[in-house]
Amino acid sequence: MRFELTRDYLDALKGSVQQEDIKLIKELTQNLHPADIAEIFDELNVEEARYVYLHLNTDLASDLLVELEEDVRERFLSYLSGEEIAKSFIENMDSDDAADIIGELSEKKQDEVLSHIADIEQAGDIVDLLSYDEDTAGGLMAKELISVNENLNVTACLEEIRRQAEEVDEIFFVFVTDDDNMLSGTLTLKQMLLADGKTKVKNICDTDVISVKTDAESEEVAQVMEKYDLVALPVVDSIGRLKGRITIDDVVDVIKEEAEKDYQMISGISSDVEASDTVIQLTRARIPWLLIGLVGGIFGAMIIGVFEGALQTFPKIAFFIPLIAAMAGNVGIQSSSIVVQGLANNSLGFESTSQKLFKELSVALLNGVICSVLLFVFNLFYSDSYALTFTVSTALISVIIFASLFGTFVPLALNRMKIDPALATGPFITTTNDVIGMLIYFGIGKLFFGF
Amino acid sequence: MRFELTRDYLDALKGSVQQEDIKLIKELTQNLHPADIAEIFDELNVEEARYVYLHLNTDLASDLLVELEEDVRERFLSYLSGEEIAKSFIENMDSDDAADIIGELSEKKQDEVLSHIADIEQAGDIVDLLSYDEDTAGGLMAKELISVNENLNVTACLEEIRRQAEEVDEIFFVFVTDDDNMLSGTLTLKQMLLADGKTKVKNICDTDVISVKTDAESEEVAQVMEKYDLVALPVVDSIGRLKGRITIDDVVDVIKEEAEKDYQMISGISSDVEASDTVIQLTRARIPWLLIGLVGGIFGAMIIGVFEGALQTFPKIAFFIPLIAAMAGNVGIQSSSIVVQGLANNSLGFESTSQKLFKELSVALLNGVICSVLLFVFNLFYSDSYALTFTVSTALISVIIFASLFGTFVPLALNRMKIDPALATGPFITTTNDVIGMLIYFGIGKLFFGF
Numbered sequence: 001m002r003f004e005l006t007r008d009y010l011d012a013l014k015g016s017v018q019q020e021d022i023k024l025i026k027e028l029t030q031n032l033h034p035a036d037i038a039e040i041f042d043e044l045n046v047e048e049a050r051y052v053y054l055h056l057n058t059d060l061a062s063d064l065l066v067e068l069e070e071d072v073r074e075r076f077l078s079y080l081s082g083e084e085i086a087k088s089f090i091e092n093m094d095s096d097d098a099a100d101i102i103g104e105l106s107e108k109k110q111d112e113v114l115s116h117i118a119d120i121e122q123a124g125d126i127v128d129l130l131s132y133d134e135d136t137a138g139g140l141m142a143k144e145l146i147s148v149n150e151n152l153n154v155t156a157c158l159e160e161i162r163r164q165a166e167e168v169d170e171i172f173f174v175f176v177t178d179d180d181n182m183l184s185g186t187l188t189l190k191q192m193l194l195a196d197g198k199t200k201v202k203n204i205c206d207t208d209v210i211s212v213k214t215d216a217e218s219e220e221v222a223q224v225m226e227k228y229d230l231v232a233l234p235v236v237d238s239i240g241r242l243k244g245r246i247t248i249d250d251v252v253d254v255i256k257e258e259a260e261k262d263y264q265m266i267s268g269i270s271s272d273v274e275a276s277d278t279v280i281q282l283t284r285a286r287i288p289w290l291l292i293g294l295v296g297g298i299f300g301a302m303i304i305g306v307f308e309g310a311l312q313t314f315p316k317i318a319f320f321i322p323l324i325a326a327m328a329g330n331v332g333i334q335s336s337s338i339v340v341q342g343l344a345n346n347s348l349g350f351e352s353t354s355q356k357l358f359k360e361l362s363v364a365l366l367n368g369v370i371c372s373v374l375l376f377v378f379n380l381f382y383s384d385s386y387a388l389t390f391t392v393s394t395a396l397i398s399v400i401i402f403a404s405l406f407g408t409f410v411p412l413a414l415n416r417m418k419i420d421p422a423l424a425t426g427p428f429i430t431t432t433n434d435v436i437g438m439l440i441y442f443g444i445g446k447l448f449f450g451f
Numbered sequence: 452m453r454f455e456l457t458r459d460y461l462d463a464l465k466g467s468v469q470q471e472d473i474k475l476i477k478e479l480t481q482n483l484h485p486a487d488i489a490e491i492f493d494e495l496n497v498e499e500a501r502y503v504y505l506h507l508n509t510d511l512a513s514d515l516l517v518e519l520e521e522d523v524r525e526r527f528l529s530y531l532s533g534e535e536i537a538k539s540f541i542e543n544m545d546s547d548d549a550a551d552i553i554g555e556l557s558e559k560k561q562d563e564v565l566s567h568i569a570d571i572e573q574a575g576d577i578v579d580l581l582s583y584d585e586d587t588a589g590g591l592m593a594k595e596l597i598s599v600n601e602n603l604n605v606t607a608c609l610e611e612i613r614r615q616a617e618e619v620d621e622i623f624f625v626f627v628t629d630d631d632n633m634l635s636g637t638l639t640l641k642q643m644l645l646a647d648g649k650t651k652v653k654n655i656c657d658t659d660v661i662s663v664k665t666d667a668e669s670e671e672v673a674q675v676m677e678k679y680d681l682v683a684l685p686v687v688d689s690i691g692r693l694k695g696r697i698t699i700d701d702v703v704d705v706i707k708e709e710a711e712k713d714y715q716m717i718s719g720i721s722s723d724v725e726a727s728d729t730v731i732q733l734t735r736a737r738i739p740w741l742l743i744g745l746v747g748g749i750f751g752a753m754i755i756g757v758f759e760g761a762l763q764t765f766p767k768i769a770f771f772i773p774l775i776a777a778m779a780g781n782v783g784i785q786s787s788s789i790v791v792q793g794l795a796n797n798s799l800g801f802e803s804t805s806q807k808l809f810k811e812l813s814v815a816l817l818n819g820v821i822c823s824v825l826l827f828v829f830n831l832f833y834s835d836s837y838a839l840t841f842t843v844s845t846a847l848i849s850v851i852i853f854a855s856l857f858g859t860f861v862p863l864a865l866n867r868m869k870i871d872p873a874l875a876t877g878p879f880i881t882t883t884n885d886v887i888g889m890l891i892y893f894g895i896g897k898l899f900f901g902f
Contacts, residue, residue, distance in 0.1 A: 002661055002675065007801055031659065035678045043801060162644045171640045172623055172682065189622045189640050193613045208482065210453055224453065226707070227486045229700040231623065231682055248699050249680040252706065256677070259710035260792065266717055267788030267876070268781050275793035276800035279810060283817045286785050290851075293781045294822050297774025298829060304770045311769050315762035318769040319755045322776045322885050323748025329780065330719050330744045330878050334737050337718030341711065342726035349727035350458055350494060359730060366734045371745050378749060400741075425718070427781050434773050 003036040010043055017048045025055045034060050038067035042276070046075055062092040065101065074104065082112025090117055090126075096142035096250065098122075099129035129244075137221050138214035140254070141235040141244030144168045147175040150184050150202035154195045157187070173232045175242055176205045183234050183242040185209055211236050214243055221246060222254045223346060262344065266337060266425040268293075289427040296431030300325070303438045310442075310451035316385055317445050320392045321438070327371065327396060328403045328437035329430035335360060335407030336425045343411065343421050353412055357405055364404035368397035387448040394448070395441040402440065403433045454487040461494055468499045476506045485511050489518035493727070497526055513543040516552065525555065533563025541568055541577075547593035547701070549573075550580035580695075588672050589665035591705070592686045592695030595619045598626040601635050601653035605646045608638070623683045626693055627656045634685055634693040636660055662687050665694055672697060673705045674797060713795065717788060717876040719744075740878040747882030751776070754889045761893075761902035767836055768896050771843045772889070778822065778847060779854045779888035780881035786811060786858030787876045794862065794872050804863055808856055815855035819848035838899040845899070846892040853891065854884045 009028070016024035029037065029052065037060065041049045049072070056064070065073060077085060090098045090113060102110050110130075117123040125143040132138025146164045148157045161174060174192075176185035185205035195204045211234045212221055225233055225248055235244045264272065268289035273282055304311070304321070311318060339356075342348040351359070372393040379389040407429055411421035445451070460479070467475035480488060480503065488511065492500045500523070507515070516524060528536060541549045541564060553561050561581075568574040576594040583589025597615045599608045612625060625643075627636035636656035646655045662685045663672055676684055676699055686695045715723065719740035724733055755762070755772070762769060790807075793799040802810070823844040830840040858880055862872035896902070 002663075010801060033661075033679060035680075039678075042798075158644070165641045165644050168641070170682075190616045190619070193609070193616055210484075212453075226700075226703055227490075228484060229486075231621075231699065248682065248703070249677075252677055252699070252703060255703065255706060256710075259707075259714070263710070263714055263717065263788065263792060266714065267784045269785055269788065273789070274796075274798050275789050275807065276798060276802075279813045279817065282789070282810075282814045286782075286814065287818055287821060289785070290778065290781060290818055290822055291825075293777050294774070294825060297771065297777050298826075298833075300773035300777075301770040301833075304773070305767075308766050308770075311766035312763060315759050315766065315769075316756075318762050318766075318772065319752040319759075320748065321769065321772045322751035322755070322889060323745070325773045325776055326744050326748055326751075326780070326882065326885050327741065329777070330741060330881070331737075333718045333877075334720055334740070337714065337720065338724070338726050338733070341714060345725075347493075347725050347727060350461065351727075356726065359733075362730045363733045363737065366730065367738055367741055370738060371741055374742075375745060375749075382749075382752075426784075430781070431777065434777050438773060 003032055005036070005039050005043070010040070013040065013052070014044070014048060017044075017051050020051075022055050025052055026057075029056055032060075034063035034067045037064050038069070038072075041072055042069060050076075050079075062089045065089050066093065066097045070104065073101070077101075077105065082109055083116040085109075086113045086116035091119065091122070094142050094144050095122065095125040095129055096140065096244075099126050099139075102126060103130055103134065132214060135218045136214065137212045137216040137218070137233075137235045137246060138243070140218055140221060140250050141214070141246045143244050145175055145234075145242075145245045146171055146173075147177050147242055148187070148201055150176045150178055150200070150205065152201050153198050154192055154201065154204070155197035157201050158192065172247070173245075175234050175245070176201055177242050181242055182240045183209060183211055183236050186234070209234065212246075213238060218251075218254045219258065219344075222251050222258070225251050226255070258344065262340060262422045262425075265420075265422040266333065266340075268427040293427050293431055296435050299435045300438050303435065303442065307442045307445070307451070310445065310449065313451060314385075314387075314445075314449050316383070316388050317391065317442075317449070320388075320395075321441070323375075323392070324395055324399055324437050324441045325434045328399045328433035331364070331367070331400050331403040332407040332429040332433040333425060335364075335404045336411050336421075336429050339408055339411040340421050340425055343415055353409075356412065357408055360404050360408040361401065364401045365397075367404075368400035371400065372397040387445075391441075391445045391448040395437075395444045398440050398444065399433075399437045402436060406433065406436075454483055456487070456490050456494070461491070464491065464503065465495070465499060468495075468502050471502075473506050476503055477508075480507055483511075485514035485518045488515050489520070489523075492523055493520060501527075501530070513540045516540050517544065517548045521555065524552070528552075528556065533560055534567040536560075537564045537567035542570065542573070545593050545595050546573065546576040546580055547591065547695075550577050550590075553577060554581055554585065583665060586669045587665065588663045588667040588669070588684075588686045588697060589694070591669055591672060591701050592665070592697045594695050596626055596685075596693075596696045597622055597624075598628050598693060599638070599652055601627045601629055601651070601656065603652050604649050605643055605652065605655070606648035608652050609643065623698070624696075626685050626696070627652055628693050632693055633691045634660060634662055634687050637685070660685065663697075664689060669702075669705045670709065670795075673702050673709070676702050677706070709795065713791060713873045713876075716871075716873040717784065717791075719878040744878050744882055747886050750886045751889050754886065754893065758893045758896070758902070761896065761900065764902060765836075765838075765896075765900050767834070767839050768842065768893075768900070771839075771846075772892070774826075774843070775846055775850055775888050775892045776885045779850045779884035782815070782818070782851050782854040783858040783880040783884040784876060786815075786855045787862050787872075787880050790859055790862040791872050791876055794866055804860075807863065808859055811855050811859040812852065815852045816848075818855075819851035822851065823848040838896075838901075842892075842896045842899040846888075846895045849891050849895065850884075850888045853887060857884065857887075 013028050114123055146161055148160050174187040176187055178184045185207045186209050187205040191204045210228055214235055231248050233246045237243050269285050270288045271285045273285040376393040383389050410424040414424055415421040464479050565574055597612055599611050625638040627638055629635045636658040637660050638656040642655045661679055665686055682699050684697045688694050720736050721739045722736045724736040827844040834840050862875040865875055866872040
């Protein structure tokens with residue numbers, strides 16, 4: 001059954017650690033999935049976690065390591081020698097997990113661990129995987145897979161699968177290759193079970209196989225697996241030889257991470273933090289964007305400062321400063337987020353940049369007219385100055401149009417320059433739009449008030 | 452090989468439709484995956500799409516329907532009778548897809564389609580699935596699965612799987628049940644291949660099986676499958692009888708949708724739109740939040756209006772209005788997004804609300820002190836009024852503290868009231884913080900300037 005981490009459970013476990021009640025610790029952690037233990041470890045301090053760890057069922061150890069958060073794992077591994085890491089963890093791991101974990105170590109420790117892996121083939125696989133960029137198909141894939149030659153018959157194929165299965169944890173697909181190890185198809189359990197034992201594999205397998213190259217970016221891998229609803233995706237080299245496979249659970253992590261990164265970007269958080277991180281980590285992640293906002297605010301102050309005389313004569317113009325600034329920011333974020341999401345989903349369609357800007361202009365005009373007219377009507381009652389009424393509504397529509405076009409253009413331009421377009425969301429675009437909004441507002445005020 | 456949709460391809464296809472060149476259409480769409488055709492259809496108008504559709508390879512039809520965007524599919528199905536829908540599409544579909552598509556139809560059309568499904572068992576499965584809420588495990592699951600009795604031996608089990616396999620597209624897991632159809636384990640291909648034919652299933656299967664109940668929410672399903680890296684998840688009723696299975700590709704869609712919804716919420720977009728939607732759809736999705744911003748801005752104007760006299764005497768106080776408003780907004784978004792993401796990931800930990808607010812207070816104090824001191828130093832040079840210098844820095848730190856606490860508290864409170872906490876992100880929190888920021892700023896100005 002599924003485990004749910006509760007306050008009570010955690011108190012009981014922490015208590016048993018304090019009292020060094022090994023029997024109770026074993027009892028509490030019995031039958032837990034490594035992912036559950038990783039969740040628990042997130043809530044323990046290092047001392048407690050180490051103590052629990054020492055009394056865990058040993059066959060959980062290597063799986064646990066994979067499940068731990070990166071910072072928790074780093075602290076753990078720093079206590080161990082290269083030999084211990086190799087023997088107690090790496091040797092029981094799949095090549096992709098092993099490569100990920102070894103990749104996090106210092107270069108010196110990497111060599112130490114690699115030199116202590118007894119199985120040369122496994123060490124070789126890991127070294128191969130370490131050579132790929134982390135964010136590519138090569139960096140995501142595992143070497144463990146079942147592949148059979150297309151010329152085998154089904155009976156021989158089952159025999160071959162049985163032989164290879166001892167090395168591989170789970171079998172979702174059997175990959176079919178030709179004599180040169182070129183990927184030529186995939187075979188499902190269903191196809192094997194329903195075929196006659198003498199049929200050749202190449203006559204029953206799917207030859208229309210979707211694959212990616214080792215250097216494909218992880219976003220592309222995620223898009224392909226999502227689009228075609230794949231559970232496993234074969235990875236081939238530039239001439240089509242089968243090199244590894246990626247399973248969907250690894251891609252789910254990529255999808256989550258991408259989404260979280262974009263979300264943090266738009267909310268002005270510059271690194272991957274969680275609510276449970278320390279005050280210092282949280283502050284460090286938040287201060288960069290606040291400083292950008294501060295600088296933007298200072299520019300805004302300087303712009304308004306130019307109009308000090310006008311403010312003294314017509315103080316009412318100050319009333320709508322927050323409205324203009326807020327609308328500029330809101331519209332800019334809306335526009336940029338639509339572009340960023342479209343780029344992420346590959347759903348921007350085939351319009352050219354100028355067509356997109358023209359469409360955005362139409363949306364901005366419509367939104368701008370609606371908001372400006374409403375504000376105009378409000379001011380007819382609220383404001384006793386026609387100059388103010390006209391200034392505010394004209395500035396609002398201008399600002400909405402500017403912020404929309406700017407918010408659309410900047411991420412498209414960044415994307416063309418191969419810079420992450422999500423940079424253009426959040427505080428950056430809000431701040432720029434705020435400053436330019438002030439310029440527009442006071443510029444238009446100058447026209448109507450004649451200051 | 453993988454298909455990539457290009458401008459050229461699209462032009463060629465549109466041209467062939469215009470010239471009614473059926474041979475070319477068939478050639479262009481040959482060997483395409485239904486997901487590719489769905490992508491193409493997104494770029495065609497209804498007339499073009501219908502024409503292409505009529506000349507597609509027929510066995511693509513039912514798969515294509517599943518892949519289409521909801522609005523495109525709706526237009527398609529409106530042309531067809533219930534009988535046509537049943538015969539040409541539904542009968543070849545998995546029960547979960549069939550239920551999803553039938554669920555989108557009007558109740559009258561639903562009955563019509565159901566009455567024309569020849570296979571009573573299939574119709575029954577669909578009716579069962581339609582009874583579950585769309586956003587629960589029951590609504591996500593499919594009925595097609597392979598299950599074997601735990602008392603069979605491996606040879607009989609393989610025979611049974613072979614028999615059931617004709618009904619099921621892909622086999623990732625075999626579910627094991629007892630005589631009462633209670634889920635008792637899972638069996639992998641590997642376990643079967645490596646076991647002796649006479650071994651009983653119950654002796655080799657995994658009995659430590661993770662499952663969800665039919666009424667589990669889809670977010671919970673996604674969390675479970677992600678946490679335990681599952682490819683397929685069995686769904687059971689309240690007493691543990693096996694009812695269906697959910698595969699990871701359906702859950703990837705849930706994860707994507709959740710992430711997109713939160714992203715749109717924080718960027719002030721109130722419904723699911725894409726850059727390729729029409730001007731009207733885009734405007735409709737964006738105007739609600741702009742109106743909220745407008746109302747907030749008007750409140751802001753009224754608050755500042757109270758201080759018209761002070762503005763006339765000390766116009767400099769207006770300089771920093773955008774800075775205070777922007778910082779209030781930025782800090783509020785940062786705080787609320789950290790909480791919202793923590794709630795979505797179940798990673799908030801076990802601190803109580805007051806502990807979380809205290810931590811947020813520490814972060815706010817740190818950020819506030821840094822920003823206020825920097826602004827103070829700037830104003831020592833820039834501003835010739837000590838009252839302004841003190842007002843701005845004191846207001847800034849106060850606003851940062853208020854906005855942080857407010858941004859943390861509101862989503863936690865909404866979550867406790869079972870309202871989507873993401874509502875508290877984006878323009879709502881920015882707008883409220885803007886308005887209250889103005890109150891704080893002018894309130895503190897009153898103290899230092901003595902107006």
